[in-house]
Amino acid sequence: MNRRLTWFNATSLTLGFAFLYLPMLILIIFSFNESKLVTVWAGFSPKWYGELLRNEQFLDAAWVTLKVAALSSTLATVLGTMAAYVLVRAGRFPGRTLFSGMIYAPLVMPEVITGLSLLLLFIAIGLDRGVFTIVLAHTTFAMCYVSVVVSSRLMTFDRSLEEAALDLGCTPFEAFRLVTLPIITPAVISGWLLAFTLSLDDLVIASFASGPSSTTLPIKIFSAVRLGVSPEINALSTIMIGIVAVGVITASLVSKRAIQRQRREEVEGVRA
């Protein structure tokens, strides 16, 4: 097969990537703009990053965002892993199809609806909106992503490993803690990273669940942009792009390495 890059392939590749990344590239370039005017290039300067560090409001929002992301991704990982375990392990209990459908439904649910329904819930039970409600909201929608990632790993998990643990004297919980969990850890980690990045850049759900005292970074950026784009926002967005990129790349590397190791072990097993 001819594997060379033809001019056609090269063009479509360039076009595709330009479409995806040109806006971000421009944003990153302009974050280093000397001028206060966003659209006029006036030479290179990292000064807006310095300005950013002195902007209390942005720093507060960034801190809230990180807190929310860390808490909600951890909660979502615990709940999502549990849900995945039940879905894959519990066999055919009545209502299994309904249950699995309901876990995956938030994946396709419009965020506006999720956000609105959460808002109504919080009002109904009289919960003051703040960091806590954003954490709850993000846990809700990130959990299904985690359970998708973890359940796909559990599908290929050799059940007899758990049986062996039980056979050797483990209680079911010990079997999970000592055998299942260490083996599926890469999937759990990549689920956590996915949940973290999802929480980090969520605007819609957060804007429903947040209160006046607690604003996340995406909300802050959105409201700031409505008053006009400033180079500071560009700098902030560049940092966020960096964090999200690192998160996503790490998540995919972790799961890729785990898959490769598993495959290598299988190959070695066959050869041995």
Added chain:
Amino acid sequence: MAQSKPQNVFAPWNDPQEKPLIRFQNVTKRFGTFTAIDNLTLDIYRREFFALLGPSGCGKTTMMRMLAGFETPTEGTILIDGVDVGPIPPNKRAVNMMFQSYALFPHLTVEDNIAFGLRRDKTDRSSIADRVSEMLRLTRLEKFAKRKPHQISGGQRQRVALARSLAKAPKLLLLDEPLGALDRKLREQTQFELMDIQEKTGTTFVIVTHDQEEAMTVASRVAVMDHGKVIQVDTPAGIYETPNSVYVADFIGDVNIIRGKAHPADGGLIRIHYAEGAEPILATPTQPVAAGQDVAFAIRPEKIVVAWEPDHSRANHARGKIIDIAYLGNISTYHLELPSGQKVSAQMTNARRLARRDFTWDDEVWLSWSDTAGVVLQD
């Protein structure tokens, strides 16, 4: 030491005083509408190497999983050491299992795999270390203690699995197709190792296998199963030489089945008329046979002698034409056709290296066998 035959042969199943270690009492197991085990009653004794043998789907694995505690009987009881184990979960049973896939924990070293069960028992550290090194020695794995399962060979993994399941000194060790993943040479060698280890540790072994040769080699007794029922339980020799049914005779080794009608002859013998015009077969029945009853005569290929002339020291003779010859080195198998059209196979040992094997295709030869060479079966 005197090489005389030991007087006390290991046969607890013949001793009415002996209490069985495992007792299946009218055990039935259903999965939905499928009956995996059908009203099964069976005793297994201490220190036995007991084989459950049968085709896939016969229920042998279900029986093993019920002993381990992964399944519970739908009806009936299973007693281990006189205790009904129905309500006892797997982690509370003094039973360990060696899994078909070995199920070694990939994230733990060989050493930690073996120590895994001991650590659950809150045994103190030094005695765990002692027991682990004892197990490593027993299975000759000392050199691999620090390796992970994916860094050792298939045969070594099999030994780690064995060491891990023996480490807690269980009353009963279950082996689920333990040698299925090994190649033939290694399998044969490992069979003898298993027997050796079973003898050294004195543990009761129950092995599940579909490989009849393996069951015959390792087991003190074999249970041949089919469709959730035990068809016959006996020693390997008993199963082979005195099968109780056509199914067992056919399942274990090669056999010729000749169907006919029985007629009484002198001295408790019977004559089996199997074809018009053919000389009836003189055979010794194990149970009384009514005149004119339909019987199946089962005879193993190696019990039939092939020669140019009939062998008059044997009671039965028949002419046959050679259809096919399979030369296997140590033996040759002849596929023959009797004048009645009945196909029969016969086996001759190639005891001499350069002897002329002068039978060839389409040769007319004589088959001879004695009146006790075959088994009379009634279905």
